[in-house]
Amino acid sequence: MSAGLHQASNGDRAPARALGAPRPWMRGLLPLAVVALLWELVPQSGLVDAALLPPLSRTLAAGVSLVRSGALLGHLWASVWRVGAGYLVAVLVAVPAGIGLGLSRRLEGYVSPVLALLRPISPPAWVPLAILWFGIGDAPAIFIVFVGTVQAILVGIASAARSVDRRLVQAALTLGASRRQAVRLVVLPCLGPAIFGQLRVGLALAWMCVMAAEMVAVRRGLGYLLIEARNLFQTERVLLCMAIIGALGLGLDRLLRTLEGMVLRWQRGMGADELFAAGRGEQDLSR
C-alpha cells in the first residue's frame, strides 16, 4: 500500500512544490518576515513601551532620514573600510602562518606559548593600548580588527593543517612532488573547507571588533553612531545600527559561502548533508 502511495505522489511532486512547499532560497525569508512582523506589531500593540522598542516602521524612517542627511553612508563606509583592511591583513597573515604552524612542530613549539598568552586578551582589552599607540582614527580600529581576528583564523587553520591526511601527502611525494609542491598542490586544497570556515568565523569576529573599537576610539563609524544614539536616547537609531550590522554580516557571509561553493566545487555530492537531504526527499514524496 505504501508503495502505491509513493508512486502516486511521486508524480505529484513538482506541482505540490509549486503550490505549497517553499523553494530552498525562500526558506531563509520566512523567519525574517516573522521577526519583522513581530517587531512592528508588538510595540504598536502597546505590549512593550515603544520608546524602548520602536516598531520597525519608525526604525526604518530613522534610517531614511539618516540616509537623506548623507550621514549614514559615511559612517557605514568608515566601518566597512576598517573591517575590510584589518580583516584582509589578518587573513593574509593567518592563512600562511596557520599552515606553517600546523605542519611544523618546531615552529609550533616556539609560537604556541605566545599565542596561548595572547588568547585570553579580548579585543576590547586592546583598545586602550591601540589608542595610545595609534591615537584616534582609523588606525586603532583597524589594529583591533586585525588583533581580534588573526588569532582565531590562525588557530583554526593550524589545527586543520595538522590533521591533513598524511597518505595524500605521501602520494604526492612519491609522485615526484617537492615539499613546496606538496604544500601548494595537496595541503592547500585539503585545507579548502577549513580555510573557508575560518574566513567566515573571522569575518563575524571582525565586525564585533570594529564595534568595540568605534565605541571609544573614533568619531565616525557604525559603532560611534550606535553609542551616540544611545547617549541621545534615540532608540530607533540604536536598533537601526544593530540591524545594519546584522544585515551586512549576513550579506558578507552569503558572499563567502557563494565563493566557497565556486572554489570547492569538487565537494558537491560528497557531504553528509546530501544524505539527509535525500532522506527528506522521501518524506516530501509521501506528503
Next chain:
Amino acid sequence: MSYLRLVEVSKTYHADGRAVEALAGVSLEVRQGEFVALVGPSGCGKTTLLHLVAGLEAPSSGQILLAGEPIRGCGRERVLVFQEPTLFPWLTAMDNVAFGLQTAGVPLQERRACAFALLESLGLAGFATSYPHQLSGGMRQRVAIARALAISPQVLLLDEPFASVDALTREALQEELLRLWAARRPTILFVTHSREEALRLADRVIVLSHRPGRVRAELVLPMARPRSAMELAPFLERLRRLLAQGCPTQGRGVAIA
C-alpha cells in the same frame, strides 16, 4: 646484474619509548624489469619495505641501491601505489593521473592529453572528468595505477593494490597490470596477502618471516603467463608450507588468504 639492491636493510620504529623492529637485515636483489612479489604474515614489514624503497622513510641501517646509486628520499623513478587509492578528491580522474606530470612542470594541455590516453587504455575514458568519489573502488584503483604509470617510473611499488576490491575486479586488474608491465617493463615490487595472486603474477616470490621481517625463502616461477591453476598447484603447496612455518604464533592458520 641486479638493478635494485637492498643490503642488510633494517628498520626500527620508536613509539612510546618502545623500539619495534619492523625489518631486520633484509637483503634482496632485483633485476631490471623483474616482477617480484613479497608475501608474509601481517605485520612482517612488507609495507615498511616499500616505504623505504619509495624513499618515504629512511632505513635505520643498511643501504638501498638503485642502478648502483644509493637512493635519497623520494624520486620520480620510484613510485608507490597504496593499498587504498589515495586519490586527490579535489581533482578529476584525469587531473589525478596528470598530477605527477604537473609536479614535473609539463604544461596543462600536454599532461591532460597524456593522462587521457592512459585512462583510455584502462577503459576509463568516459570517466576522465569524474571526481574520485563518483567512481567505484575498482575504478579508483585503476586511476591510482594510471597516476603512478603516468610519470613512467623505473620501479613500481605496489602495496596490496587489489586488496580492497571484489574478486572479479581483482582478476581484471591483475590482467591489466600484467599487460601494462609487459608493455612498459617497469621493475615491480608487489606486496600481497594472497598466495594465488603472488604466484599468478610474479617472476619471483619472496617470503618474509614474521616480525622482524627477514627474507625467509624465495620461489622462482619460470612459467609463461597466463598460468593455469594446475601449473601453480605445486608452488601453491610449497608457498603455503613456507608461510605456515614463518608464523610461529599462529601455526597453520596463517593470516594469509
